[in-house]
Ligand SMILES: Cc1ncc(C[n+]2csc(CCOP(=O)(O)OP(=O)(O)O)c2C)c(N)n1
């Protein structure tokens with residue numbers, strides 16, 4: 518029996534793979550610029566935060582939401598959606614910025630970031646925010662949760678749905694990530710795509726000084742993953758890498774790792790070169806100049 522409802526048919530955001538490549542790149546660039554503007558709105562509301570990471574990962578999130586994922590902005594529980602799992606919960610302002618750009622969250626809400634009573638807490642949690650799939654933040658859990666979801670979808674006959682998991686380069690210090698890596702290859706989870714944000718920094722300093730994790734490609738390959746490494750601030754490289762991962766999903770049954778080299782603060786030169794990038798304080802009179810610099814970088818790239 519078909520159940521009739523009066524609910525409007527929710528719009529489905531489809532992957533953009535059928536569009537010409539140049540148009541896809543332009544869409545991702547535009548989305549990344551909007552995401553960065555959103556990040557500055559959130560950052561200004563608090564005067565501080567993980568702004569550098571959010572600006573650095575904006576091109577990755579723009580590629581995921583504007584170009585790659587299948588989802589319904591108005592129905593984040595839709596069973597047939599692709600899943601994006603944010604393991605680095607402290608990147609919250611990045612995912613809220615992307616969800617606003619994707620039409621899931623209203624832009625007006627961004628100014629409530631980290632305020633009491635807000636749906637947008639400082640660390641991203643699935644119990645507060647539509648579109649946030651997991652409560653990350655306690656680092657080292659995202660890939661394991663992704664393995665479980667990818668396996669669960671396959672058991673339900675929905676192996677076409679992708680599970681994407683974003684984690685940090687410092688997060689690779691967590692042994693649980695490597696347990697998850699091993700099990701993903703064992704279970705042949707071709708529907709799982711991992712993304713490492715290689716921004717070179719973690720809470721206690723530069724990743725290579727705290728606990729070096731190179732050579733990244735060799736490690737993931739040794740764990741049985743199809744592995745690519747790209748400039749994570751280059752939309753064209755990102756689109757090609759995700760397309761390749763999706764194209765190979767069924768044939769090989771290998772999980773996919775996309776290692777993304779990114780620049781903290783990307784797009785706002787004064788923040789790219791700032792010390793203490795992990796958790797930044799930005800003075801009240803700096804936010805407008807940040808926006809001016811961001812728009813100048815974006816405009817210069819367009820030429
Ligand atoms: C299990 C766990 N240990 C420690 C922390 C504290 N912590 C928050 S962010 C962070 C840095 C992690 O490095 P990375 O993944 O590279 O993130 P980035 O510094 O680039 O923001 C740490 C250690 C945490 N959130 N969870």
Ligand SMILES: [Mg+2]
Nearest residue numbers: 685686687718
């Ligand atoms: Mg890092």
